[in-house]
Amino acid sequence: MRRRDVWPGSPGRAAFAGCVASILLALAWTWPALGRGQLLYRDFVQVPDPVLGPSVLGAVGQAPRAVPLDAVTALLAPVVPSGVQQQVMLVASLALAGCGLAVLLRRHGAATCVIAAAVAVWSPYAAQRLLVGQPPTLLGWAMVPWLVAAVRLDGSPRRRILAVLVAALPAALTPFGGLLALAVVVVTALTTRHRPGRHRREWLALAGLGAAWCLPWVVAGLRGASAAGETSGARAFAVRADGVQGALDVLGGGGIWAPAAALGSRAHAPALLASAALVIVAALVLAVGGVLAGRADRWVLAVALSLPVVVALTLASGPGLVLWGEAQRVPGVGILRDTHRLLGLMVLATAVLLGLGVAALARRLGPVAAAGAAATVVALAVLGAPDAPARVHAAYRPTSFPAGWSEAVAAVGDRTTLVLPWQPFRRQAWVGDQPFLDPLPLALRGRAIASRNLSVARDGGAVVVGSDDTTAVEAWARGDLEALRSAGVEAVVTWADTPGETPQPPPGARRVDTTGPLRVWLVDDPSTGPPAPGPESAHRGDMSVR
Template identity: 40%
Template sequence: MTVDEGWTRPEPSPWPARLLALVVALLVTGPALAPGFVLLRDMVFVPRQDLDLDALGLGGGLPRAVPVDAVMAVVTTVVPGEFVQKAVLLATVYAAVLGAARLVPPGPDGRRGIAAVVAGLVYGWSPYLAERLLIGHWTLLLAFAALPWIARAALRFRDGEPRALPRLVLACAPAALTPTGALLAAGVVLALVGRRHLLPAATVLLVLSLPWVVAGVLHPAGGASDPAGVAAFAARPEGWGGALLALLGTGGIWNAGAVPAGRGSVLLPLVTLALVALAVVGWAGGGARRGPGLRLLVLGALGLVLALAGTVPGLREGLEVVVRSVPGGGLLRDGQKWVAWWALPLALGAGLGARRLADAVRARDVLPGAAGLVAAAAVLLPVIAVPDLVWGVGGRLQAVDYPADWERVRDVLADDEHPGDVLVLPFGAYRAFGWNDDRPQLDPAPRWLPRPTITDDALVVDGRVVEGRTSVPARWRPSATTRRRSPSSGWAGCSWNGARPAATSPTR
């Protein structure tokens, strides 16, 4: 199917897909919409964030959160961070479901029907979304949710529609908030935009990526990363199907603590095989597998290769060389995140497959209502694949309030006229607070306090240390847990509210 045959054709009845997206978004994010903040692993929002050197990517650590930290600093001067987080989570799930539903090619009657419902659920009610929520990668999910909209905008730009380039910029902007998101967006754009429009599209992507590109070039570490992260962050099996089958179902995240309990079902690999088979049926029918469809399939295959590389001897060693030697190569360590490229053709193919099977059953007139049963089974498949995604992934996205001590510490530091950075104790990147039910979370201090903070960004995974890239001298680390104030270094130590290192290190 070509662009002219309807990939971007408006839906005559848009409200069913909108209602589906809203219902799914509310079911997934329900607990997070209660008063307070969801603080879980890397998902840390604060009431108000300052625009400092770290937010601009010019501080001690690698510019992994550029420019999103700067954007959050600007936004939270106007809107409290609590409401920003709720809006982001709700909009992310809504956009993911609706985007995939709108991108699936329409049928001969110009409607998307059951194909839109299945595509939206396979994409927006997916292991990828559940696992990245539990590990707290909300910025990656912003990019994930934007990919269907980026694809539509790229196809419109390729087709020469009026105002297509501004639409492409708007669609790519949420993804470009982080380096990984920008690369995910670039893959979709370059796959679909066509040779004639490649240069202006690439220029748009480069301009949107300049904040993190420039920050990475200026960073003293040169953007290199610890190659030990390749094995530590490699995709892991879910059930008896192995890593490849987990990735085919868009699961397989490296952190066992970020996997929904339902993903351990003995039937899970069979459900994954059924979804992949449904997608094969969809892409095998008609001309949908040509043109944009073929290019999305190739991009999805590339995503699977990158996701699997850390588990395959030979590829793993090559990846370690890239991570160690190439600036920015560390972006490839967490391979499973590239499954986002595969999730898109999987969802679209499943939607097309559901329509094709339902039409075939209807045409044969085997039994009254048989086509409806086929459609219902296709709708249930993605729900069965992640049954506990409902209500905040089984209630794990609970909102809590920051204790008043955090505001008092912030005020004290803001009023302190003495120069110096803040050494946060205990010395480590992750915390487990009693007021947050001892859930592991990234330390909020670097974003919440009004001064630059000294933290250790080394990560321990199953006893294996993956070094970070902060500017903290190694000789200071052993004594960091006892240092309270050092006039010579200009550091001030902070420890409060029973803060302690995360109860358990991230595990595979």
């Protein structure tokens, strides 16, 4: 990707133009999320004062899905508030993708950089990953072009290795991002033409570095449960590709498994055809050739454009889904069970090829024709997800935790705590209508025993992924404090006014006087305490189906 574009302007100015477009689009999508407080939306949650507790470090026997992200957040919180960290990550998960493409394509002119940035940022893929509450996963995707540019950096091996490390750290905040970064670095290193100073030892050093940034979640997984054996995860997190319409949705970067994260526009022909047209035109640009300087670049882009869609559709139903379900028994394979995440590579390849295609058109037909083509590409990108900004605006709003939150957390201290109701998501009036993953474990210094079973609506039913140990819940429900203590529980915290069933506390549990949404009982003292005030039993429905 070294060929110069005939359009005037230095590479620096071209990259700057692409970065400006990317940042403006990212802010257009996310500006309501900026402000005082934390973001509580589905999987993307944080607390005012996160601590380095067992849950944050991935040492509670559950799959390390947020390792080392939660630990990094807790370490930085005294300097950068957790809410600010969330907001920076949210904007960066979009802006860095476009900026990275602009840097990678800077020698092809400003128009190329702007088009590539716009197609990547304004995509069904980016919108649906945000709407499922996974900006950290999207951040790993956003670092892909930066990693390619870092591996191809001119200069000494030490300079390249340092650049790769800097580009990989944001991606390595999550297990999937770390694996994606490792794969991108290895493939790019093996397909980059030989340069002076590049040799096998440098490639091995890059691979070893990639293995090192994956160590935090690998170690956490080996210490606790790795979620191996959850064969239902393959079906729950497969892309939705029902019929021709579903296949077109996946082809355009949609098809998210969570119904609540689906864009309404993707149910209609204009959006589906617009995004599918962009992919088809990108494939034509690749087939015609002449826009890429090297054969290796063509092969890499061809694989990135086609393989993710083929894999996602193959593993969505039939024998492919059955075999993929059995593969989940292998420790670590569960990290790849969300096949929609693979489509991010296709989106990036589409953006690169469309940008290069417009540049080639400018060389052959002149700037007027290229300007028309560029406007058409951007219009199709917007038409592919016209409701994305409004949906993201409604989803991400900063909120302040109510009075009494810190009081309840302090009352629990470093005790092992059972968190009820027994389901992973909460809903509170002070947050809004959207459910959010229970953030309490992030605030506790001790171990939190909480449900992590996920229920995903599929084919008219619900697929449950997970195998929670309900020993402590059952002991609390029948009022057996001795059994509760035998299970290691020293405190019980219940959320008020949230869906789910909370059994009435047994008489021997000692209620701590707190305000706010959390009710605290201490059960670590075997002596009989005063009776707990009032019945707590409530059933408000289940919102765990996503």
